[in-house]
Amino acid sequence: MRVLNLKFTLLASLLTLAVAVPQSISPYLVKEEILPPRGWVKSGRPPPDHAITLRIGLPQPNFHVLESHLYEISDPDHERYGDHLTKEEVEDLVRPHPDSLDAVNEWLYSAGFAAEEINRSPAHDWVLLTIPVSKAEDILDTTYHIWTHTASGDSLVRSTRYSLPSHLHGHVELVQPTTMFGRMNAHNSAIFSPFEEEDVAAPLAQTVPAGTLDAVDPSCNTTITVSCLKQLYNATDYEASNTTKSSIGITGYLEQFANIQDLQSFYAEQRPDALNTSFKFVSVKGGLNNQTLSEAGAEANLDVQFAFGISYPVPGTFWSTAGRPPFIPDTRTVNNTNEPYQDWVDSILGQKDIPLVISTSYGDDEQTVPENYARRVCASFAQLGARGVSLLFSSGDYGVGDGNANPATQQCFTNDGKNQTKFIPVFPSTCPFVTSVGGTQNINPEVAVSRFYSGGGFSNYFDTPDYQKAAVSKYISALPKGLYKGLYNQQGRGFPDVAAQGDRYRIWLAGKPGKIGGTSASSPAFAGFVALLNDARFKAKQKPLGFLNPLLYSKGVAGFTDILSGSNPGCGTPGFNVTKGWDPVTGLGTPNFGKLKEIVTKQY
CATH class of the missing domain: 3.40.50.200 (Peptidase S8/S53 domain)
Known part of the structure; x- marks a missing residue:
């Protein structure tokens, strides 16, 4: 990778997450909890074998370096204007600390997952697992429900709280789909017939x-x-x-x-x-x-x-x-819940x-x-x-x-x-x-x-x-x-x-x-x-x-x-x-x- 013109160094950033990986899984503590969002009501429990894809986000300790690059190369008054980064350079800057990778791997292996069941983004900052909802409940110490949006009738499989082993809280930023209730909408006017x-x-x-x-x-x-x-x-x-x-x-x-x-x-x-x-x-x-x-x-x-x-x-x-x-509720096929x-x-x-x-x-x-x-x-x-x-x-x-x-x-x-x-x-x-x-x-x-x-x-x-x-x-x-x-x-x-x-x-x-x-x-x-x-x-x-x-x-x-x-x-x-x-x-x-x-x- 070419030398990047920044005052930050990769080593200094990596040291910020230098936390020792424990030898055993620690007790679970709540990672995130929300109140039920307005307009959504519980309408049942999903079948245990309903498949969801969990997305586990690992911290990006060098994101501030990437952000500095972005502003420099986007500033028309800066000497680096237009000097965009390559795919590989960006991936290097958002890659998690090795300790985070090791800690999450140890947790998932101990939960019975084989290496081939664990998918990762190119920078390894996301871990993806497609698993039955019952298994997700086990590893997140949570309970999923079917939630229905009263105005539209849309339904999602979500939880309002999930937990992680305490030692993982510094190595995992978030896990979804858990507390995400957003309903993506097209931004065309609903005041008149759209056509x-x-x-x-x-x-x-x-x-x-x-x-x-x-x-x-x-x-x-x-x-x-x-x-x-x-x-x-x-x-x-x-x-x-x-x-x-x-x-x-x-x-x-x-x-x-x-x-x-x-x-x-x-x-x-x-x-x-x-x-x-x-x-x-x-x-x-x-x-x-x-x-x-x-x-x-x-x-x-x-x-x-x-x-x-x-x-x-x-x-x-x-x-x-x-x-x-x-x-x-009675489907057994994989639904895109992300x-x-x-x-x-x-x-x-x-x-x-x-x-x-x-x-x-x-x-x-x-x-x-x-x-x-x-x-x-x-x-x-x-x-x-x-x-x-x-x-x-x-x-x-x-x-x-x-x-x-x-x-x-x-x-x-x-x-x-x-x-x-x-x-x-x-x-x-x-x-x-x-x-x-x-x-x-x-x-x-x-x-x-x-x-x-x-x-x-x-x-x-x-x-x-x-x-x-x-x-x-x-x-x-x-x-x-x-x-x-x-x-x-x-x-x-x-x-x-x-x-x-x-x-x-x-x-x-x-x-x-x-x-x-x-x-x-x-x-x-x-x-x-x-x-x-x-x-x-x-x-x-x-x-x-x-x-x-x-x-x-x-x-x-x-x-x-x-x-x-x-x-x-x-x-x-x-x-x-x-x-x-x-x-x-x-x-x-x-x-x-x-x-x-x-x-x-x-x-x-």
Whole structure:
């Protein structure tokens, strides 16, 4: 491995976990315990032979070194800007201390597991065991139940407490699935029917000459197309190359299938030069991409059609990660009981070549994800950033509230048993190592989207990162004194970071055209323009952008159009207001591709 320019050394970091491995298994002590989350009720016990995959997370003693690398190589003012790490270098930096590996191995061997039954991530920071739930109860000194979500009917096999031998507490950060009750949802608007059928002959925006930003086709006020976005964001005169190294990917979950026939109909209408091209499909954990028109997914179709339509001919990849099917009490087959984010990121981290821009339009209420688990997933995203990948997530559609579409009736209470009224931030958008994308609507001027409300606010888990401290502090200090006191974390990571159009997108679904909205549209659209920026950097013989935020909050600010109108109501409040500069509704604003291209192709 090449010498890394840091003041930290691997030896010093390893010594922090130099704990002797005991010769015998110590008594069990509770490792984690939670109160039953709101909205979930016990509905039975799983069959003893119901199979689950336990994920055991070992500490990453050198993560602070990786984080330092990430910020250096993502800072356009640093001499190492763009000097991304290799897969092997990242794995070396997140590898557990040998004592942790030995302690966990001894525990599992003593519990009767053979070496071939124990699977590990490439860096050995995760141990995976697929075992009957009865065996999981034995080794975790716990009891699993079937828990049913009263509003949706979804069911999970979970526990509210588990234990580990006391000597392992310093060698194991977390074990899941145990206390993880998150319900990953697509971030498309639930306020209206997600697909509104239209006449196939509905007028679409026409391309306007480059440099005439004020002359965006008026039809873009009612229907958003690829042409509208390129006009609005000053990209009509840019043509990508199919010979550079730029690439883009879309994640799919929950049995959302991206239909190729619909993509061809979309291309014929909005991107005829892309006709007869498609995307690379990759299955994760057995994920499918069924091509029957009736099984086409609105979310998946929206994401691939606009991300790939904007970035064409940049090659695209669509991942389908097997979801969490509803638990059926009498089933004896293996169910995917893990949170799919980590399944996906584990798979991607194991690959040598990864698309350089990846958009995800799914998320959970932050409080439904145990903090230790959220931090580990977020740390995995940092690993991708260190390898030169730009990760974008939609910010959510319910303003400052929970998943209830009506902001006046949202139940915004904490899940910690105190039932305190709080705004509900959205994970993974709250992770400081990703770029969160909010929603706008209309043209000349753009405003914060109002048919649903752009998710935004402040994390309760992650502190404000250095790259946005000045912007967040300026916004909070300008709020009326005492406004929303106690409802949000003033020291939290603010989101979203940026915004893009988020409503009235014209897609094709099951053979028909129609409209759809949500920040699930904003993120793939923004990702398409990032893929074009990478294309421009490659043409200039530069490296990919990688983790975007340090650039966006510094030199990149000049490449955004500030949004000055709107808010994101929720929890019975008006929510946060849009204001000059960064705000927790539309972030820094919407992209001006022409200006951003000039900024990112300068030699830093």
